[in-house]
Structures are given as C-alpha cells and as structure tokens.
Amino acid sequence: MMIVNELKAIYFIGLKDIKSYYFKPPNISWGILFPLAMALAFYLRNPTGMIDLVPGLLGMTLLFGATSMEAVVITFERRLGSFERLLLAPVSLEGVLMGKILGGAFFGFIVALSIFILSLIFFSFPKFNPFLLFSSLVLSSIAFSGLGGFVSVAVKEVFEAQTLANLFRFPMIFLSGVFIPIETLPKPIQFISYLLPLTYSVESLRNSLFSSRHSLPTWISLLILFAFSSLFYSVSTWVLRKRLG
C-alpha cells in the first residue's frame, strides 16, 4: 500500500510540474528555441548533409529540454519555499526527486519526439527501429533530467542553475558527436567524449535511425545511459539530503 501511495505521489508531482512549468520562459528559450536555432543554422550551412545531423540534434534537444526543465522546477520551488510542501507530504525524499526528474524527462522526450516527427517531413529513415528509438529517447531524457536535478540541488538561484548546466551542456555538444564525429577527434579528446552521457545518447539514436553499427553496440549505450541516470539520481538525492540537514 505504501509503495502504491509513493508511486501515485511521484506521478502527481511530475504531472503538476508538466502543467505548471512547460511554458516558463527559461524552458522555452533553452529547451526549445536554442536546439531549433542550432538545427536551422546547420541546415542553412549544409542542407544536403542535414540527415546525418538528425541523431545529434535529437540528443542535443533531449539534453537542453530535460536539463532546462529541472533547473527551473527544483531551483524555483526551493527559492519560493513551495518545494517544502513536497517534503512535508508523506513521500520519501527519493520519491519527490523521482517525480521531479520524471517530469523533466517527459518534457525533453516530448520536445525531441516533436522534432523527430518534424524531421520526417524532410527526411526518410527506411531502416529506423521504433523500439530502439523509443528506448534511446526515454533513457537519454531520464539521464539528462537527472543531470539537471543534480545541477539544481547544488545551487540556489534559477540563473545559477542554467549557468552551471551550460558548463556541462556546451562542451558536450562539441565532444559527443553531435556535429563532429568522435572518430575524427584526437585520441585524448575521444577519451573525454566517452565519459559524457550525450555520447551514448547520440550513438544509440544514430543506430536506431540508420540501423548501422558505429563504435558501440546499442545495448551497451542504453546500459550506460541507464547507469548515468542512476548515478545522477543517487548523487542528487544525496546532495539534497545533505543540504536539508
């Protein structure tokens, strides 16, 4: 019974965030407009090679969408005091953070899925695997939302959260194969690339769209994304518990 109550509370926390925060300005600017502007810039530069960039752009959209949502949701509520309402409710701290992270993940997932559907107007992916694509989108959005959760429990203000998030996000765009294939990077940089979650997100998305095996089997990428999700979630919970005393 307690587990059922906990799961219900997690669902309602996520649902409330979805209803309340999807159209907050930082989400629109960082979560939707920024990835769209980047996609447009690359399309105008090289319209014929655009199809190769679709997995990277989807990964980048997931990254910016999910982390922006978390940076708003948790930091904003902590500053106003309403986060405490959740801590007073009969839900564990782990449950509260799970609800928050799933709400952010859903935002990233929906934005990325919308961009994928939009891309179908321009491109065709005859060999794409819907199950793998779905799994990649879900696991990536949870991992990135977890990263956003960690960033937002570590700071106090919304702008600090966005700034700290950018510290992780921008290097990842250039090191994780979004625009530049990892194989073309110098070896030491490639080592760093394989420490970043976006690398595995882009790898698995590319494999699911083109059915072509790149450097890693898809299941390994998915497994690593799951490990990143668990790591970010555990560290966020630990940091938040420490901060609450």
Added chain:
Amino acid sequence: METKWVIEVEGLTKYYNGLLAVDHIHFKVKQGEIFGFLGPNGAGKTTTIRMLCGLLTPSEGKARVMGLDIQKETVQVKRQIGVVPEISNLYDELTCLENLIFMGQLYGVPKDEREKSAEELIQLVRLESKKDIPFSKLSKGMKRSLTIAAALVHKPPIVFLDEPTSGLDVMSARNLRSMIRDLNQQGTTIFLTTHNIEEANLLCHRIAIIVKGRIIANDTPEALRRSVQEKFVIEVGVENPGTSDLSKRVKEMEGVEEVKQNQNRFILSFSKRPSLENLFYSLRERGIVISSVNTLQPTLEDAFVSITGLDKEIMMVDKEGKKV
C-alpha cells in the same frame, strides 16, 4: 480517563554546523489540547517543529508522534500531521482549488473525495469567491488561511502551526485564532509556536517557554502566572474615600503588607492569600463602604519576564532583527 499523549519528546537536540539550536528538550502533548511553544526568535521553536515534521534530522534524542518514531517512521508520521509553515508556501501558479486538490493527491485522498473535500475546505476558510484565482493573487491573510486549509486535506489528528499570525493585520489574526479554536473544538490537537505572549495566553491550554534552545517552563497559562505570584493583590473600590485616616485604618488590617490609594481605589498587598469574607468584614468594621473588589494577578507577560529574565521587548523582534 487515561491521558493520551500524541507527541512525546525525549532529549531532542539539534546542532547546526556545531552550534546548538535545540538543547535536549523534553515535553509531551495531550490529545485534544492546544500546546504552545513560546519564545523569542532564534529560541529553537521552528527547529523543533521541523524535526517533529520530518524536515530536519535530530542530532540526538527521540520523539514519537501518534506513537510513531519520527526518524524511523517518517512517512507514516507525515500522514498523521498537517503542517502550516511560517511562510505561506503553496504554488503561486495554481488556483486555490487546484492547490488543495494537488495536496489531496499527495496525501492519497481518494479521487472521488478530493474535489469535494477541497471545496469544503475553501468554504471553511471563507475563500469561496477566490477559489479559481491563482494563489499569487491572494492577500497575506488569505494565503495564510489557504495554507491552513492545505494542512487539513487529509483530516490529520495533529496540526502544527509555526507562528500562525506572524505578519498579519489585527482582523486577519483574530479570524485565524478563531479558526484555530474551532479546529481544536472539533478534536484536532494543535501544536503552535509563537513569540506573541498574548496569542499564547488567548489560545493555549498549555505553554512551554523556550529560550536559547532549552525549555525553562512548561505548564498552563494560569499555573505559569501563579508560579511568579509572590504577593496576593486585591483592588478595593470605596464609596467614602475622603474619610480621614482611611488609609491608616486599612493598613492596620491583619495580613496587609502594603496599601496604595489611588483616588477611590485601594490596592492591598498580602503575603498570603486572604479570605475574602474576613476582608469584607474587616473593611466594614473600619467604616469602609465597598463599591467593588478585584483580585489582581500577574499577566502571562509578567510571568514570562520573571521566568526567563528577558526583557519583554525581545519578543517584539522578528527574525531579521527588526521591531514588529
């Protein structure tokens, strides 16, 4: 009938970065009473409430709420309590009704009861006309009322209120006190913190006085007042105050230690509680025509000052150190 203790605290202690905020406190709260935690800002009242509500982990000691351990059974404890924090912290972007429905969802109120219960609570706090407007648009007093309503969505047997009337205007504070009394009369145990002596006097059945993290007195307001009563003081109104030697004649009465005359009133101090019958007889015997008699007791403020040794002005200072 056996007393049922709904809150039992033993040696509860909290350190913040090595600083002692709450110092090995012990107290118990009876079912159905209004129990007040009275003390100046920074005394440890909010820290205590936050430990009892599961928001802070105690450094030492233990506490049980409705028989449940606050550290081992935190989630179950949270089901038994409603909490009204000092800051009205519902969701600005949700309407009054949406806020209460969301709280119902968090506390596991069944779906078919959620909306009905939210509507009833909106009526209870007299916000029917505001139910569809966002929380951010309410006045301070209305926000406070809705925050109280939010603490009641799951019908908890105990409600914690942290400085419930702090920052409210006189009218809103009065309405809120009346709401707290009504809630208590319906059987809810109330635990409130306040730095307002008059509020504690008006509302509480029992009061614990806390200073620098330690409880230094814990009793009924009446008993606290009595505990500092060194003299029994009686004010006697007389109809013939101009009569010569009247003051001298009163002073000669048995047991009288001091007499002060203020026009047609005498203030008589006794070291022991006098018999009123004997007092009337002695006064009449001395030719005094009585128009009124009042027994004067120390106020709770007098008791607070005497027990704590603090200046009563210290209670007028808010958390930012400004005078309120």
